[in-house]
Amino acid sequence: MDYSDIRDGEIAVTPPPATDAGLIFIGRIRTPWTSRDQTPRQGALDGPVCRLEIIEPWLPALQGLEKYAYLEVLYWLHLSRRDLVLQKRRGDEARGTFALRSPLRPNPIGTSRVTLVGIEGATVLVRGLDCLDDTPLIDLKPDRFQCAMPEGK
Amino acid sequence: MDYSDIRDGEIAVTPPPATDAGLIFIGRIRTPWTSRDQTPRQGALDGPVCRLEIIEPWLPALQGLEKYAYLEVLYWLHLSRRDLVLQKRRGDEARGTFALRSPLRPNPIGTSRVTLVGIEGATVLVRGLDCLDDTPLIDLKPDRFQCAMPEGK
Numbered sequence: 001m002d003y004s005d006i007r008d009g010e011i012a013v014t015p016p017p018a019t020d021a022g023l024i025f026i027g028r029i030r031t032p033w034t035s036r037d038q039t040p041r042q043g044a045l046d047g048p049v050c051r052l053e054i055i056e057p058w059l060p061a062l063q064g065l066e067k068y069a070y071l072e073v074l075y076w077l078h079l080s081r082r083d084l085v086l087q088k089r090r091g092d093e094a095r096g097t098f099a100l101r102s103p104l105r106p107n108p109i110g111t112s113r114v115t116l117v118g119i120e121g122a123t124v125l126v127r128g129l130d131c132l133d134d135t136p137l138i139d140l141k142p143d144r145f146q147c148a149m150p151e152g153k
Numbered sequence: 154m155d156y157s158d159i160r161d162g163e164i165a166v167t168p169p170p171a172t173d174a175g176l177i178f179i180g181r182i183r184t185p186w187t188s189r190d191q192t193p194r195q196g197a198l199d200g201p202v203c204r205l206e207i208i209e210p211w212l213p214a215l216q217g218l219e220k221y222a223y224l225e226v227l228y229w230l231h232l233s234r235r236d237l238v239l240q241k242r243r244g245d246e247a248r249g250t251f252a253l254r255s256p257l258r259p260n261p262i263g264t265s266r267v268t269l270v271g272i273e274g275a276t277v278l279v280r281g282l283d284c285l286d287d288t289p290l291i292d293l294k295p296d297r298f299q300c301a302m303p304e305g306k
Contacts, residue, residue, distance in 0.1 A: 013210035018175030020289065021229050024259050025173040042297070054251075057166035058259060061238040064252035074262060076174050085214040096216035098207075098293050106177050106211060107291045109227060111264060136173065138260045140251050144195070147303050 009094035011086040015106060018082070027054040027122075027137040029075055034133050036079075042101075043112050043130035050114075052124040052137055059122050070143035071116055071126060076136040077108035110135075113143050162247040164239040168259060171235070178289040180207040180275075182228055187286050189232075195254075196265050196283035203267075205277040205290055212275050223296035224269055224279060229289040230261035263288075266296050 006012060030051040033039040040047065052073065054062060065071070080103045086094040087102055097105050114128035124140065159165055183204040186192040193200065205226065207215060218224070233256045239247040240255055250258050267281035277293065 011213060013213075015210065016177055018177045020178040021176040021231070022171030023174040023176065024169055024171045024235070026259050057168065058238060058251075060164060061250040061259075062252070063239065063247075063249035065249060067252070072264065074260070074264070078174070082177070085211060086216065094216075096218060097214040098211075099215070099217035099220070099295065101294050101297070105292060105294075106179050106214075107227070109262070109292060111225065111227070113297070139258060139262060141254050141258075142252065144254075144266065145302060149298060149302070150300050 007088045009086065009088045010084060012083040013085050015083050023076065023138060025076065025136040025138065026058045027052060029129065029131055029135040029137050031129055031131060031133045036132065039132055040130045043114065043128040045115050045128045047127050049117055049125050049127055050129045052126060052140060054122045054124065062119060062124065065124070066119055068116060068142040068146060070146055071114050072141050072143045073112045073114055073126065073129065074139040075110045075131055076138055077103040077110050077131070078136055080104045080108035082106050082108060109138065160241045162239065162241045163237055165236040166238050168236050176229065176291060178229065178291065179211045180205060180290040182282065182284055182288040182290050184282055184284060184286045189285065192285055193283045196267065196281040198268050198281045200280050202270050202278050202280055203282045205279060205293060207275045207277065215272060215277065218277070219272055221269055221295040221299060223299055224267050225294050225296045226265045226267055226279065226282065227292040228263045228284055229291055230256040230263050230284070231289055233257045233261035235259050235261060262291065
């Protein structure tokens with residue numbers, strides 16, 4: 001997948017400057033995937049262990065996280081273009097960006113539900129991610145649902 | 154709840170400037186709650202209808218959204234302090250920010266799973282939110298799980 005190409009039927013707009021609010025990267029995510037082609041479309045809870053590497057001054061904020069089986073992880077899809085309002089997958093009709101879970105969106109924030117494997121110092125080990133290696137980490141918190149989901153997801 | 158007070162046992166740090174990435178507000182959320190005291194701790198799918206008011210140039214991005222029963226909504230908790238690493242609820246022990254779903258976090262992004270009630274022009278009607286009236290909207294997308302959850306949540 002090329003991040004800059006635009007396909008027939010897709011529509012890009014001129015977005016306003018991204019200055020309404022500012023984000024702080026709280027760490028980096030290490031995954032086995034170094035190109036978009038390798039990266040799964042959606043994470044699997046039986047997928048490989050990935051590492052959330054937390055940086056200072058946020059380390060004390062991990063206290064108590066070990067009690068939770070399921071976490072919600074937010075990350076910044078730093079390679080994504082942000083100007084598409086209609087997108088088209090090959091062989092599909094064009095659809096609105098908000099009707100897709102595509103990484104290309106006005107605010108390219110990925111969310112994943114993961115299982116906690118362990119915590120080693122500043123590193124949180126999880127399964128269930130679907131992002132490229134070296135993706136900036138924005139947030140992690142206990143998932144709303146501390147139980148298995150329907151269909152085993 | 155006061156947004157600026159700090160309690161015994163809580164720890165604040167000096168966060169780096171929030172310039173790692175920039176957000177664009179894509180609209181506003183209208184809810185019945187105008188003070189933190191009124192706002193539910195977690196949204197309920199049988200709660201009141203709330204309105205996601207989308208602004209240009211993003212309206213075409215709603216195309217196709219009507220097919221989905223469950224949406225994921227991301228919003229900016231614009232009143233939250235961002236410097237707490239340990240937080241304390243009354244009568245509870247201090248816990249790390251990442252072990253809580255508190256609105257006070259380095260990147261105060263709220264996520265909710267909601268049901269789609271309808272779409273009227275630039276307004277998306279949903280149930281399941283838990284945020285203050287006039288909260289800035291960051292993103293909406295089909296939820297990963299297009300089905301009812303365990304415990305009816």
